Each structure stands twice: as structure tokens, then as C-alpha cells.
Amino acid sequence: xxxxxxxxxxxxxxxxxxxxxxxxxxxxxxxxxxxxxxxxxxxxxxxxxxxxxxxxxxxxxxxxxxxxxxxxxxxxxxxxxxxxxxxxxxxxxxxxx
Amino acid sequence: xxxxxxxxxxxxxxxxxxxxxxxxxxxxxxxxxxxxxxxxxxxxxxxxxxxxxxxxxxxxxxxxxxxxxxxxxxxxxxxxxxxxxxxxxxxxxxxxxxxxxxxxxxxxxxxxxxxxxxxxxxxxxxxxxxxxxx
Amino acid sequence: xxxxxxxxxxxxxxxxxxxxxxxxxxxxxxxxxxxxxxxxxxxxxxxxxxxxxxxxxxxxxxxxxxxxxxxxxxxxxxxxxxxxxxxxxxxxxxxxxxxxxxxxxxxxxxxxxxxxxxxxxxxxxxxxxxxxxxxxxxxxxxxxxxxxxxxxxxxxxxxxxxxxxxxxxxxxxxxxxxxxxxxxxxxxxxxxxxxxxxxxxxxxxxxxxxxxxxxxxxxxxxxxxxxxxxxxxxxxxxxxxxxxxxxxxxxxxxxxxxxxxxxxxxxxxxxxxxxxxxxxxxxxxxxxxxxxxxxxxxxxxxxxxxxxxxxxxxxxxxxxxxxxxxxxxxxxxxxxxxxxxxxxxxxxxxxxxxxxxxxxxxxxxxxxxxxxxxxxxxxxxxxxxxxxxxxxxxxxxxxxxxxxxxxxxxxxxxxxxxxxxxxxxxxxxxxxxxxxxxxxxxxxxxxxxxxxxxxxxxxxxxxxxxxxxxxxxxxxxxxxxxxxxxxxxxxxxxxxxxxxxxxx
Numbered sequence: 001x002x003x004x005x006x007x008x009x010x011x012x013x014x015x016x017x018x019x020x021x022x023x024x025x026x027x028x029x030x031x032x033x034x035x036x037x038x039x040x041x042x043x044x045x046x047x048x049x050x051x052x053x054x055x056x057x058x059x060x061x062x063x064x065x066x067x068x069x070x071x072x073x074x075x076x077x078x079x080x081x082x083x084x085x086x087x088x089x090x091x092x093x094x095x096x097x
Numbered sequence: 098x099x100x101x102x103x104x105x106x107x108x109x110x111x112x113x114x115x116x117x118x119x120x121x122x123x124x125x126x127x128x129x130x131x132x133x134x135x136x137x138x139x140x141x142x143x144x145x146x147x148x149x150x151x152x153x154x155x156x157x158x159x160x161x162x163x164x165x166x167x168x169x170x171x172x173x174x175x176x177x178x179x180x181x182x183x184x185x186x187x188x189x190x191x192x193x194x195x196x197x198x199x200x201x202x203x204x205x206x207x208x209x210x211x212x213x214x215x216x217x218x219x220x221x222x223x224x225x226x227x228x229x230x231x
Numbered sequence: 232x233x234x235x236x237x238x239x240x241x242x243x244x245x246x247x248x249x250x251x252x253x254x255x256x257x258x259x260x261x262x263x264x265x266x267x268x269x270x271x272x273x274x275x276x277x278x279x280x281x282x283x284x285x286x287x288x289x290x291x292x293x294x295x296x297x298x299x300x301x302x303x304x305x306x307x308x309x310x311x312x313x314x315x316x317x318x319x320x321x322x323x324x325x326x327x328x329x330x331x332x333x334x335x336x337x338x339x340x341x342x343x344x345x346x347x348x349x350x351x352x353x354x355x356x357x358x359x360x361x362x363x364x365x366x367x368x369x370x371x372x373x374x375x376x377x378x379x380x381x382x383x384x385x386x387x388x389x390x391x392x393x394x395x396x397x398x399x400x401x402x403x404x405x406x407x408x409x410x411x412x413x414x415x416x417x418x419x420x421x422x423x424x425x426x427x428x429x430x431x432x433x434x435x436x437x438x439x440x441x442x443x444x445x446x447x448x449x450x451x452x453x454x455x456x457x458x459x460x461x462x463x464x465x466x467x468x469x470x471x472x473x474x475x476x477x478x479x480x481x482x483x484x485x486x487x488x489x490x491x492x493x494x495x496x497x498x499x500x501x502x503x504x505x506x507x508x509x510x511x512x513x514x515x516x517x518x519x520x521x522x523x524x525x526x527x528x529x530x531x532x533x534x535x536x537x538x539x540x541x542x543x544x545x546x547x548x549x550x551x552x553x554x555x556x557x558x559x560x561x562x563x564x565x566x567x568x569x570x571x572x573x574x575x576x577x578x579x580x581x582x583x584x585x586x587x588x589x590x591x592x593x594x595x596x597x598x599x600x601x602x603x604x605x606x607x608x609x610x611x612x613x614x615x616x617x618x619x620x621x622x623x624x625x626x627x628x629x630x631x632x633x634x635x636x637x638x639x640x641x642x643x644x645x646x647x648x649x650x651x652x653x654x655x656x657x658x659x660x661x662x663x664x665x666x667x668x669x670x671x672x673x674x675x676x677x678x679x680x681x682x683x684x685x686x687x688x689x690x691x692x693x694x695x696x697x698x699x700x701x702x703x704x705x706x707x708x709x710x711x712x713x714x715x716x717x718x719x720x721x722x723x724x725x726x727x728x729x730x731x732x733x734x735x
Contacts, residue, residue: 006418013411020404029400036407043414051421055414058365058423060172062410065372067169069406071162072379073399078158080396083389092393203239217257224264 005046012039026077026087030070037066159227170215177208232297236304245301245308248291248316249356255283256349263342270335276342277331280349284324291316303426305363307496307721314565314719315359315492318572322485323352325576325694329477329583332688336588337385337475344384348481351377355489362500364413364423367493371409371457375402378486382474388590394473401456401466409453415446416501425501432504444508450497451512457490460516460546461523471539476586479535480579483542484572491546495553495564499721503556510645513554517650520547521657528664534582534593537664538575541619544661545571551650552636555643558720563632563639565716570632570702574618577698581612584687584695592684598668600677605684609672611699618702620665621658627706633658635713 012035019032041059048055081087177184184204186195222228234245243250259279266272295313327345334344354374361367379402383395417423419442420431437443455463471479502509524544531537549571552564585601585608586592602609618629637654640647687695705712 013407016407020400026396026400030403033400033403033407036404037410040407040410040414043411043418047414047418051417054365054423055417057176058368058413058417060176061365061369063172064169065369065376067165068376069372069403071166072376073403074158074162076379076383076392076395076399078155079383079386080389080392083392092396214257217261221260221264224261 002046002050006043009039009042009046012036012042024089026080026089029089030073030077034066034070037062156230163222163227167215167219170211173211174208177204180204232299234299234301234308236301236306242304242306245299245306246360248287248294249353249360251290252283252287252349252356253353255286256346256353259283259349260343260346263346268340268342270340273334273340273342273344274331277327277334277345280327280345281324283349284320284327284352288317288320288324291320303362303424305366305424306360307362308360309721310719311492311496311561311565311721312359314715315488316356318488318568319352319355319359319485322481322488322572322576323348325580325698326477326481326485328690328694329480329580330475332691333475333477333583336685337590338387338588339385339475341384344381347377347381347384348478351381351481352485355485358489358493361493361496362425364416364425364428364497364501367497368406368410368413370493371490372406374486374489375406375457378402378478378482381478381481382470384475384478385590388473390473390590391475392473394470397466397473398470405453405456405463408449408456412446412449412451412453415442415449419443419446425497428501429503432502437504438506438508443505447502447505447509448512451509451516454490454494454497455516458487458494458546458549459543460550461520461543464520464523464543464546467543468536468539471542472533472535476535476579476583476590479538480576483538483579484575487542487546487549488568488572491549491553491564491568495561496721498553498556499561510554510556513550514647514650517547517550517554518653520544520550521653522547525657525660525664528661531664532595534595534598534668537595537668538578538582541661541664542575544657545575545619547657548633548636548654551640551647551654554647554650555639557639557643559642560639561720562713562716563635565719566635566712567632569705569712569716570618570628573698573702573705574615574629577611577695577702578615578619580691580694580698581608581615584608584691585684587685595668595671596678597681598671599675599681601672601684603677605687608684608687608695611695612672613669614699614702616665616668618706620661624706627702627704628709628712629702629706631706631709631712635716 016032016034016036016039019035020029023029023032041062044055044058044062046055048059077087080092084092086092181204182193182195183190184207185200185202187199187201187203188196234241236242236245259276262279263272263276291313295310295317299308301308326348330344330348334340351374354370354372354377356370357366357373358370361370379395379399382398383391385391413423416428419437419440420428420435422428422431431437432443452463456466459467471483474482498509498513521544524540524542524547528537528540528544531540549564549567552560552567554560555563582593584605585597598612601612614625614627617626620626621629621633623630633654637651640651640654
């Protein structure tokens, strides 16, 4: 079971990385990052079966932090939408050089 | 351990069976006589006005975000509650109970500190007017 | 005194300065919301925040003189922690002082801008104290989330919003890498405590363990992003340019110092047994960061971007100290961090003094002939540029910082001769842009019709001259700073736990 869980977690993490690198919509990129975080959570839960509760404690912290990050991140995305009327990263390029 | 999941499979099977049976039975029994009124998404309802994907007020977003942030904090209370008996005892438990005179307020105090920090956040949000709808 | 970290009340005492700052910041947060937004209220909260930071500095100094230590636990109680704390707190002091005047000019009203700096600093102090990967993660997030908001503080500026978005997306991406690295290290060693990981790596021969190697690599990528080391630096110039200038200064110094300090502690305490697996990548990161930062900076016209690339190059210099993996390297690291923080802060303060509303006047051409209209600022800027470059005497402490770094690199058990040569050569290249700023200020005539810089606020002026004087004076007595740095290297916990059980 442990190996399967870790393999699934690695797969999900990779999907997230590929999504971040290939997508251009800020919201979708953010969702891919969340997918990566949750893939790691799966690893932690699986490993805590082997090593005790520390992994589960980590998952609780990760969830709380991810929620805080989501609140801040979506607020930032709204702020950029108000300026640019788009959340597509290809059209957001004031800063260059 | 795989055996433990058999009831879940059972439940899944029954749910699928029921759904298929209800739809299948109604198809067998009913007579098809469509009219334009019956073809509407909501029969005898309001005719739809415009696109469903309209833009929402930012207030919904504010409430949703505040909900997520405060809601996820309860995640910390579940392990605390599960461990409360041990946290309220100055010495290790004996047979699941705390020896007389050894009760401590450590567990309660920890949670009170946690709640106080949350409360500070809540007061901040309130004072900022983020909870005001108009 | 030796703290027993398993005892809650002693753990709280060991976290004294951190708790003071956090409780104070929460109170100030409520006060900031209590009155409507206005310039006066923003300045009042700023003054209170300065007082709080000063009190925390005093408490940290008091703690650091008491010779405290602790047993193996989630946090470290050693001089390295106090030294990092002090650098970060000084950074926070500067950011708030500069912010009070910058916010008035840019019409940034929320008083929370100062409170967020306090929260970010609390995250840095937790990072400096962390001796457990769980605490490392929480500290990094507490710091980063506050900084994401601070970058986008100016809601009228589309550049700030864009910088904030880029920093947020790449920061969250980097955090995910860091977290996966932690998970894999936990998976192979069965612990998140740095000391225990260090012992198990040595005992269990993890050098060729694929999971441990992958974890180390992912951790390196995560830290590389956080400290803006090339090739993970893409976000830095954009974010530094878009952010309000006091926050840029804060990010270039305090954020970098805290992330680097954790980086160093993790390598020295948890992963020294990994040998080449981390030495080789850090060697290359250092070389690439020095090369990319210095060469790209040559073509920059915007001062904020120029300083951003300069800060990437300095990440490379600091990575040389990390690569040594010795205590001498850690002392050189702290020394260099002090020199770099002072010079960077001063340079950004001058950028604020010369700049105008709307974050304008940051171009190199706006500095032409500055000597003729603001001789004090021009001289101070010259000191900062020479110090960043590592010029003797006029660069003050900056020269000794680089000197000491080179010595540590050459004296390491595995001498980093090639890296030292790269360091010297890229420093020569860096003269191309640092001296160019000096040349533009002193040799060029003030362009016709160029308005004089506005009157500099007293706090900004204070930061400019205090850092310039500190650089020059400390440059006269470098042995003092070397003494502090030597005293500040990370130390192993007092009581070595004999009962660390092998992974089950």
C-alpha cells in the first residue's frame, strides 16, 4: 500500500508541476500548485503509517497554510484583474528587462 | 484489511442499482407525449433570464474567503479534542482516567490561547467592515 | 541556562523575543483597524511598530548575552539564531522607518503595512530558530504570505499588482517543492528534526538512497527560489521593481538573510552526511548566480532592477560561504550578511530619496549630476556602491566581507579555489555597473530642466546616513565584527541525545 500511495503522490505532484509550467491562466496555475501541495499531503499521510503521527501533524499544518495562501492568492488575482481585465499571464507583462 | 471495504462496495452497488432501476422503470412505464412547455428546463417554472455565468458581487468572495480561513482552523481542534484527556492530566493516564489531584489546565489553556488569536483575527475583520453586506 | 524544550513553559521562555514580537504585532493589528485609514494613523502605527521592533531588539540582545542553550528539540537556542534575528530585526526597523515616509508620498493609507512587516519578521525569527523541518515550513510560510501582500500594497499601481502575482505564484510553487523535499527526507529518515536527521543520515548511509537524494534536490530547489539564486531567480527583478521600495529593501536583505540562515542550518545540521550530493549543486548554483547576476546587471538602467540583479549576484557570494560547509564559512557568511544588509539598505534608501510619486525617477539618468544638487546623498550612494563592490577603505566593511569570504573558501577542507577565482572575476565585472552609478552621479552634469529631488524626509535621511556611517566605521574596526561572527556560528545542541532511535 505504501509504495502505491507514494507513487500516486509522485504522479499527482508531476501533473501539478507540468500544469504550472504549461498553463497560462493564473487561476489554473494556482490550482496546479494546490494539487502539488495535496500530493505532498498524501505522501505524508502514507508515511505516517510507517513512522507515527508526525506526518499527520504536518498535513494539518499544510492544510491550514494552504487555506491562508489561497485567501491571499485569490485576492492578489482579483487585484490584477481589476488593473488588466484579464488573468492570462501572457497579457500581463508591464515588467520587463 | 481489504475485507473491511466490502460493505462500502455493497453500498455503492445498491446505489447504482437503485438509480438504474428508477430511470429504467420510468422509461418502461411512461408514454412519450412531448409539448413545448414540457421541454423547458424547468417545467412550469420561470423562463431563464440571460446567461447563468454572470459576474457576482465581490462581497460573496469576501465571505467565502473568510469562511475558508476560519473554517480550516477547526482542523486543529479535532486532534486536540481526541487528545484532550491526556492534555488535561499532569501525569500519564492510569486506565484511561487521570489519578485524583493530577488534573491540569494545560490542554484548556492551549486551546484558549489558540481561540484568543482567532478572536483577534475575527475582531480585526469585523472592525474592517468585511462582514458588512451593504 | 539550558532550556528543556519538552517542557512547555521553558519552551515559551526560549521563544521570548519571538513571542514579544508576535503578541505586540497582534495588538498593533487591532489598533490599525480601530481608526479609519489616514496618514496620521499610518504614522502613529508606524511609530509604535518601531518601538516594538526596538524592544524586541533589546530583548534579543539581552538573551544573546546570557549564554543560553537547549537540548534537542524543535527550536534552536544559539548565537546563530540571535545573530540572524538581529539582522532581520534591523531590516524590519529600516523597512518601517522608510515606509512611514514612502507611504505618505505614494498615498498608501493602510496602517497595516507596518503590521505586515512585523508579521513577516516574526516568520523570519521563527525560521532563524527552527531546528525542525515542520517549523522551517511554518516560518517560511508566515514570512512569505505577509510578503505577498506587502508587494501588492500599492493598490493603484498595476506594476505592484503584477509583481505581487508573480511572487505569489512562483513563491507557492517553490513552497510545494520545499514541502515535497521535506516529505521525502521524512520518508527516508523517519524524522523531521534536523539533529536526528543528521545522525540518521550518517548512521544509515543514506548517501546513495534515491529517496533521500530526491528530497535533498527538491529542498535545494525550494531554497534556491526563496533566496533568489540563479537559475531560480526569474521572479526577483520583476518583483523587486514592482514592490514599494521599502519592501524591496526588506526583501533584498531581511527575507534573504532569514532564508539563507535556514538554508545554512539545514545543510550544516541535517545534511552534512550527504557529501557530494549537495556540495556539487551548491557549487554550481553559486557560480551561476555570481555570473548571471553580475553580467545581466551591466545592462540595467532602472536602479531597482540593477539592485535586484546585484542582490542575485550577492546570493551567489553567500552560496560560496554555504558551499564551504565549515564553521569558518558560517562566520564569513554572517559577516558578509551584515555588510550586504547595511549597503543594500542604504542604496534603497537613496533610491527612495531620489524617487518621486508614482515610483518614478528610478532611472539611471535621474541620477546624473546628483552631486551638484544633493552632495550628501551622492556621497552616501557612492559609499554603498563601493561597499557592495567590495572596494577597500571607501567601501568600508564591504571589502572585509569579501576578503573574509575568500579566505573561508580557500581554507575550507575541500578548497574552493575555482569558486574563489570566479568570485574575484565577477566582482571585477560588477565594477562595471557599480562604478557606473558613481560616475553618473559625480562626472555628469545635471541635465537641463531636471527638477531637483524633493526634500528628503528625516527618517529616510536617518537611514541613509546611519547605514553609510556604520559601513565606514565598521570598516575601520572589522576585527570586532569578525569576533561577533565567530561567536555566532551554529552550534550543536548542548545535550546530545543518546536515545535517538533508528527508524522503525
